[in-house]
Amino acid sequence: MRLVLSGFFVSTLLAVAVPAAASDICTIVADAKSGAVFLREGRCAERVTPASTFKLPLSLMAFDAGILKDEHTPSFSYQKGDPAWGGEAWKQPTDAQRWLKYSVVWFSQRLTQRLGAETLHRYAQGFGYGNADFSGDAAKNNGLERAWISSSLKISPDEQVAFLNKFVNRTLPVSREAMEMTVKAMERFDLKDGWVAQGKTGMAYPRLADGSFDRAHPWGWFVGWAQKGGRTVVFAKLVQDERKLGGSASARARDALFEALPALLARN
Template sequence: MNPRLFAAGMLLATSMASTAEARTICTLIADQAGEGTVLQEGDCDSRVTPASTFKVALSLIGYDSGYLKDEHEPTLAFRKGYVDWGGDNWKQPTDAVRWMKYSVVWFSQQMTKALGETTLRDYATKFGYGNADFSGDPGKNNGLERAWIASSLKISPREQVAFLKKLVNRQLPVSAHATDMTLKVVEERRISGGWTVHGKTGAAFPRRADGSFDETRGWGWFVGWAEKGDRTFVFARLIQDDRKEPGTPGVRARDAFLGELPSLLAGR
C-alpha cells in the first residue's frame, strides 16, 4: 500500500469520526496534468444535486452566451418576490462577483430564465455536466427556477472533477473570455502550505416521500482547484449530514476540507 495514500485515508477517517453530524460521501483529488487520481475516498460515482456548485458551469454559460459581460455587468437589483433566504446579502444589487461570493440564488434564476432550458441543456451536455436535466420537479414546470437545487439536475463527484479539470485546462467548448472570467470570479483563499484554493460550496436538502425537504440530511459540496507554483490539483468533497446542524453543510464541507488539504497534498 502506498504510505502516502494510507496516511491520507487515516486523516480522512479521523475527520469523519470527529464530525458525527456528517459523513463524508466522497473526497476526490486529481492532478490537473495527470490522467489518474491522487486520492479517492468513498462513493465518488453516485449522482446527487449539484446545488450552488452549478454556478461555476452557469458562469461559463452566462459569459459565453453574452448574458454576463464582466465582473460587474450586469448588476441586477433585488426585487420583491425574489428568493431571499440568504438574508441581507441577497437583498443587495448583485453582480457576478457578489453572486459567487454570497451564492445568490435569484441571480442564477434570472440568468437561467433568460437563457432557457434548451440552451442550458445543450451547454451542460457539451460540458459532460452530470445528467444535463433541466426539467425540474415532475409536473411542476420549475426547471429554470430550481433544477440544480435538489431537483432534476444531478452530478457525481467524479463528473465534477472531470468538468473542473477541463475548465482549468481550458478544454471546454466556450470562448476564452468565458473561461477567463469564470476563473476570475470563483472565490479564492490562501491556506497553509502555500496553496491558493479556488472553490465553490453548495448545499441542498433531499426530499421526503411527501415532497417536503429533509433538513436533517443535507448535502454539502465543496469543489474547485488548488494551486501552488506550477502544480494544480482539482478536487471535490461531498458530505451528507446525519442530523440538523447550525450553518450550512456546504460551508462545513469547505472548512473541513481546507483544514485537511495541506496534509493531503504534502510533498506534492
C-alpha cells in the same frame, strides 16, 4: 486517471474537521495535468443535486452567451418575490462576483431564464455535466427556477472532478474569455504552505417521499481547484449531515478539505 492514494492519508483527510454527526460521502483530489488521483474515497459515482456548485458551469454559460460581460457587469437588483433565505446579502444589487461569493439564487434564476432550458441542456451536455436535466420538479414546469436545487439536475463527485479538470485546462466548449472571466469572479482562499484555492460551496436538502425537504440531512458540497507554483489540483468533497447540526454543511465540507489538503499534497 492514475490512482496513487495512501490509506494513511485517506484516513487522515476524512477524519479532519467533519463533525461526527456528518458523513463523508466522497472526497476526490486529482492532479489537473497528469490526471493522477491522489485520493478517491467513498461513493464518488453517486449522483445528487449539485446545488450552488452549479453556479460554476452557469457562469461559463452566461459569459459565453454574452449575458455576463465581466465580474461587475451587469448588476441586477433584488425584486419582491425573489428568494431571500440568504438574508440581507441577497437583497443587495448583485453582480457576478457577489453572486458567486454569496450564492445568490435569484441571480442564477435571472441567468437561466435568459438562457432557456434548451441552451442550458446543450451547454451541460457539452460539459459532461451530470445528467444535464433541466426539467425541474415533475409536472411543475419550474426547471429554470430550481432544476439544480434538489430537483432534476444531478451530478456525481466523479463528474464534478472531470468537469473541473476540463475547466482548469481550458478545454471546455466555451470561449477562453468565458473561462477567464469566471475565474476572475470567483472567491480566492489562501491555504497553508502557499496553496491558493478557488471553488464553490453548495448545500441542499434531500426530498422525502411526499416531496417535502428533509431539513435534518442536508448535503454539503465543495468543489474547485488549488494552485501552487506551476502545479494545479482539482477536488470535490461531498458530505451529508446525519442529524440537524445547524450552520452550513457546505462550509463544513470546505473547511475539512482545506484543513487536510496541504498535508496531502506535500506527500504526493
